[in-house]
Amino acid sequence: MKRHETPPKGFKERLYDRVKIPLKALDVIIALLVIALIAVLIIGTR
Amino acid sequence: MQANPTLRQHKSFGKFLMDNVIIIGIILLAIVVSILRPNFLGESNLRNLLGNTAIRFIIALGVSGCLITKGTDLSAGRTAGFTACMAAILLQKSDYANKYWPWLGEVPVIAALAIVLGIGALIGAVNGSVISLFKVPPFIATLGMQTLVYGLALVMTGAQPLGSLRSQYTGIATGFVGNPIISYVALIALAVGLIMWLLYNKMRYGKYMYAIGGNEAAAEVAGVNVSRSKILIYTLAGILYGLCGFLLAAKSGGASVNTAMGYELEAIAGCTIGGVSVNGGVGRISGILIGVLVFEVLKIAMQFMGLKSDYTYIVQGLVIIIAVALDLRKYLAKK
Numbered sequence: 143m144k145r146h147e148t149p150p151k152g153f154k155e156r157l158y159d160r161v162k163i164p165l166k167a168l169d170v171i172i173a174l175l176v177i178a179l180i181a182v183l184i185i186g187t188r
Numbered sequence: 189m190q191a192n193p194t195l196r197q198h199k200s201f202g203k204f205l206m207d208n209v210i211i212i213g214i215i216l217l218a219i220v221v222s223i224l225r226p227n228f229l230g231e232s233n234l235r236n237l238l239g240n241t242a243i244r245f246i247i248a249l250g251v252s253g254c255l256i257t258k259g260t261d262l263s264a265g266r267t268a269g270f271t272a273c274m275a276a277i278l279l280q281k282s283d284y285a286n287k288y289w290p291w292l293g294e295v296p297v298i299a300a301l302a303i304v305l306g307i308g309a310l311i312g313a314v315n316g317s318v319i320s321l322f323k324v325p326p327f328i329a330t331l332g333m334q335t336l337v338y339g340l341a342l343v344m345t346g347a348q349p350l351g352s353l354r355s356q357y358t359g360i361a362t363g364f365v366g367n368p369i370i371s372y373v374a375l376i377a378l379a380v381g382l383i384m385w386l387l388y389n390k391m392r393y394g395k396y397m398y399a400i401g402g403n404e405a406a407a408e409v410a411g412v413n414v415s416r417s418k419i420l421i422y423t424l425a426g427i428l429y430g431l432c433g434f435l436l437a438a439k440s441g442g443a444s445v446n447t448a449m450g451y452e453l454e455a456i457a458g459c460t461i462g463g464v465s466v467n468g469g470v471g472r473i474s475g476i477l478i479g480v481l482v483f484e485v486l487k488i489a490m491q492f493m494g495l496k497s498d499y500t501y502i503v504q505g506l507v508i509i510i511a512v513a514l515d516l517r518k519y520l521a522k523k
Contacts, residue, residue: 158519165520172513179506183490186499 206518210461210511214482214489221489228492235369239361239439241477241484242377247432247448248455248462248480249384249473250312250425255456255464256401256471257421259319259326263333264429265451267311270341271304271433272443275357276350278303279437284352288345297357305430311337312426316419334452341445351442361439373435380428385473387424397421401470457508458483460515483507 163171205212222228247264254261277288278300311333318329363372388394396417399407408414432451437443462479464471486507490500 158516161516161520165517168513168517168520172510172517175506175510175513179503179510182499182502182506183493183495186490186495186503187493 206514207463209514210507211478211482214486217489218485221492225492228489231369233488233492235364235371237484237488238369238374239371240488241481242371242374243432243435243439244451244454244458244484245377245477245480246380246428246435247451248458248476249380250428250432251452251455252459252464252471252473252476253397253421253425254326254330255459256397257418258401258404259418259422260330260456261315261422261425262327262330262452263311263315263337264330264425264455265448265453266334266337266341267308267426267429268433268436268448268451269443269445270311270337270344271308271430272437272440272447273341273345273350273433273445274307275300275304275434276353276437276443277345279354279357280350281352281354286352288348288350294354297354297360300357301431301434304434305427308426308428308430308433309423310426312423312429313419315426316422319422320415320418338445345445347445349442349444350437353437353441358438358441361435373439376431376435380431381473381477388473393417393420453508454483455480457504457511460508460511465515 218228227233247268251261251264278292278295279297280287280289282294315326315330315333318324318333319326360376361371361373364370365372365375388397396407396412399410399412400414400417404414433443433448436448440447458480459471459476460479461482462471462475462477464476464479483504487500487504490503495503
């Protein structure tokens with residue numbers, strides 16, 4: 143019987159594994175996205 | 189050495205915040221909007237919110253099964269649109285001058301429901317078979333089906349909007365029990381949610397689904413018939429899209445080829461916000477409901493805040509990107 147040493151990864155896991163940015167940089171990107179969201183809400187309601 | 193309990197509590201609180209940041213943010217938004225615009229909590233708005241959430245919850249339940257098994261279903265919206273058109277054609281008033289199929293007699297509502305659910309099941313079964321038997325990636329298989337079904341809807345309806353539906357049928361959407369907020373559509377969605385909860389948590393169907401999503405090879409070795417399970421999951425998803433289309437046409441009082449356009453993406457977004465992991469193996473019915481509700485609250489809150497309609501798409505897109513970024517952050521932090 144074929145043995146699986148490591149569990150096979152899904153499409154998204156393989157995609158995420160390719161991301162090499164540090165966690166802090168990702169936090170900065172998320173913060174920028176949140177700022178962009180707030181900016182759009184402010185501009186859009188003017 | 190034991191960790192400091194205060195530090196541990198602090199960490200778990202931080203983790204809770206990180207896991208639910210979108211939900212918390214939108215609850216805060218809803219509180220702010222309800223203070224600024226008291227109508228936000230008015231009866232008609234709550235009824236509208238509940239009705240919209242109910243329909244999207246049903247479609248999201250279908251998509252969730254695909255996501256949990258590491259798949260996806262991009263044909264969800266178009267299947268709902270196609271079945272909405274079919275239901276509208278079958279249930280037009282018999283004395284309507286522009287009846288689309290004038291030769292068609294009066295079809296009982298229950299028969300029309302059975303037909304649209306059957307169509308949904310057929311589309312889902314084809315999706316599931318292509319994915320599991322021919323090993324076509326779900327993204328590609330369902331993208332093909334999305335285009336195919338859209339083409340079928342265009343051919344079937346001649347791209348004409350379909351209206352003048354029988355009151356027996358539209359009454360399913362307009363009727364309510366006791367309080368007008370609790371419409372039949374909301375009750376149907378609740379019943380579907382309960383059935384799906386039983387399937388996911390108490391039956392072999394759910395156990396197999398989570399096993400496949402967690403580790404497909406291990407599930408197969410453990411005796412799970414992966415192909416059969418996937419076909420079943422996609423077929424059930426198709427049935428739910430059929431039900432969604434049926435209710436949507438009743439709620440709108442008509443249908444067109446553009447009915448339910450983009451619903452698959454809203455459903456995927458709702459599932460992601462509600463904690464269904466796109467890595468597979470994880471997802472709860474309550475989470476899906478919360479995710480869909482949060483997305484609807486966001487949309488309605490934007491309307492109440494007077495956000496120009498062009499901007500609403502930017503906001504929705506940003507919320508989805510932030511949700512995915514947070515999902516990625518969780519994955520990287522766990523590694």
